[in-house]
Amino acid sequence: MATVAVFVALGGTSYAVATGSIDSREIKNNTVRGKDIRNNNVSTRDLKNGKAVSGADVVDDSLGGADIDESTLTGVGGAKGDTGPQGQAGPQGPAGSAGGPPSGPAGGDLTGSYPDPSIAGDAVNAAKVTDDSLTGADIAGNTLGGDDIAESTLGQVPSALLGGFGRSGGTTTCDPEAAAFFAFCAGTGFLSVPPGARALVFGRAGTAIKGTSSGGVGNCRLSTSSTGTVPNTQMLIESDDELGDRDNTTLVGVTPPLPAGATEFGIDCNEVSGDIFFSEVSVTALLISGS
Numbered sequence: 001m002a003t004v005a006v007f008v009a010l011g012g013t014s015y016a017v018a019t020g021s022i023d024s025r026e027i028k029n030n031t032v033r034g035k036d037i038r039n040n041n042v043s044t045r046d047l048k049n050g051k052a053v054s055g056a057d058v059v060d061d062s063l064g065g066a067d068i069d070e071s072t073l074t075g076v077g078g079a080k081g082d083t084g085p086q087g088q089a090g091p092q093g094p095a096g097s098a099g100g101p102p103s104g105p106a107g108g109d110l111t112g113s114y115p116d117p118s119i120a121g122d123a124v125n126a127a128k129v130t131d132d133s134l135t136g137a138d139i140a141g142n143t144l145g146g147d148d149i150a151e152s153t154l155g156q157v158p159s160a161l162l163g164g165f166g167r168s169g170g171t172t173t174c175d176p177e178a179a180a181f182f183a184f185c186a187g188t189g190f191l192s193v194p195p196g197a198r199a200l201v202f203g204r205a206g207t208a209i210k211g212t213s214s215g216g217v218g219n220c221r222l223s224t225s226s227t228g229t230v231p232n233t234q235m236l237i238e239s240d241d242e243l244g245d246r247d248n249t250t251l252v253g254v255t256p257p258l259p260a261g262a263t264e265f266g267i268d269c270n271e272v273s274g275d276i277f278f279s280e281v282s283v284t285a286l287l288i289s290g291s
Contacts, residue, residue: 166286175277184266203251203267215240216274
């Protein structure tokens with residue numbers, strides 16, 4: 001047991017305390033100040049671990065590397081790095097369920113309701129029709145007027161020239177007697193043709209058998225002195241009637257463009273078989289416009 005010595009002195013009382021006998025219990029809370037602690041005498045063993053000292057108790061910029069346990073430090077975040085490359089696409093997801101047929105009222109250029117709408121009236125214009133796709137079968141008859149046609153795209157239609165200037169020849173008879181054509185069984189005489197004009201040509205011929213013949217076959221065709229045979233005018237003629245009867249044939253054709261100058265128009269005939277002749281043969285030509 002520690003021994004306490006009590007001394008009484010003049011003028012008061014004093015106590016002597018043995019070294020090491022005062023502990024925390026003998027010190028009033030919050031009474032020990034900094035000046036009561038000798039400098040450089042507080043060490044780590046005098047501080048409570050983890051809570052005794054905070055950053056506010058440490059002088060700024062006073063700690064060095066030796067004062068810090070580097071193993072307790074975490075790294076400081078650096079600057080943001082560049083964006084990395086895009087990753088590979090993931091696997092395709094499952095297919096969605098099949099939708100049902102369209103339904104409800106139609107709109108736009110359609111009328112009616114789905115699933116069976118129709119094209120609305122006046123909805124189809126020129127911009128919606130493929131060029132060069134329509135034919136005459138797609139256009140209602142007698143519905144196009146002059147305003148619907150670009151006349152510059154039309155070829156020239158033949159029309160009467162010089163008020164129907166033309167000429168008719170006289171009526172003649174010819175007997176070819178052979179398959180070779182008898183040129184100009186009948187003719188008009190020469191006409192003065194303007195450059196590029198055409199001619200509408202009419203021919204007429206009557207056929208009859210001769211003598212005791214039971215009939216015969218021949219051909220007639222229209223022709224010109226400048227361009228030859230008028231296209232698509234040759235006709236086969238048969239005669240098997242009684243002697244003296246006559247079969248009449250009419251030929252009509254349009255010439256190609258004729259050279260300027262004098263041209264005669266005629267009708268040529270031949271005999272292919274039997275024994276026939278041609279009577280009352282005549283031809284008429286009417287000049288019309290060029291191509």
